Amino acid sequence: MKLDHDCVRAILIWVESNVPVGNPRYTDELIDDLKSKWTEAEIIYCVAQLGEANLLDGGAVIQGGAIVINQVNKLTWKGHEYLDNIRDDGIWKETKATVFSKVGNASLSIISSLAAKLIETKLGL
Template sequence: MKLNHDLVRYVLLSIESSNQVSGPTEDELMMEVKKYGSYSKDDIMYTVSKLEEAGFITGEIHYTKYKEKLKPMWMEPGNLTYEGHKFLDNVRDDGVWKHTKATVAKVGNASLGIISTVAANYISDILGL
């Protein structure tokens, strides 16, 4: 699967909006993300999995074996880590996000680390730093 950067941002925003220290439940995350658009449960689970691997969230995907293959069954989205907060703070603003996506599109695609750096550089330019 391809990592959808818009969905990455939406999942992080959705997790951050939870009032629970442990983060939202699966159902709460699904409802919150739906506010941003129509995404499948598989897409959201994949994004949660990759955000956990990247150290942006404390979430976890639980799998079961089905016909000799692992299949995702349910998720615990968890909460944002410090790295997740740093990334989200760089891309939270819609204007910064649009500029960042347009800049990254010039080269086709980029990692979340590059996206964060592009957004941070743009914010620095706006602030005159």
Template structure:
């Protein structure tokens, strides 16, 4: 198996795309395989970006996934459903307009965590509803 170099920076657009794909394609009791991410929202990202994102999302508790490793590299990835935390994050960033505005606000800080993105998105939603 060939070792690939992967940029170890989490791409928030890829995070959103993977979560959208899991929500749209997951069937209860089944698992998605990597081919399920080659079409749809995630198709604009490289295989390495998608793999890295899935690994991080599983680690953070946003998705249920099984990752098999060989020699320190992911060999097989199966993705189940979103977790409660994954649903909460996706619910805040699903709308394209809200997502764009969230990223615009976040860009002022340079780099922010997913939890901060969720907080910003929640603030953007609150503002758009006139609740602030």
């Protein structure tokens, strides 16, 4: 399955807004809130990948076709860093336009680096 970068961004924003410290949320709540744009399978896949990438604490673990862990505890430090780079809608649109027009796709780390450079340019750094 392909990793949907818009879904990744939406999940990180949702977690930041909806998961208070010490009060984990089940992925079912996340799915309910995002299902108008993505399928359950797409959301769970992204959550699982975000956990593997250490952007989320908790998440979804898929074993034998079934979800065995399905709660999100919090964003990790790395998750906050990534989200801070891509949070702004303008930066996000510019980052995607640059990546997808030049190479078609990129890793989360490349996307984050490009977004950070766009932010630095806007700040005159």
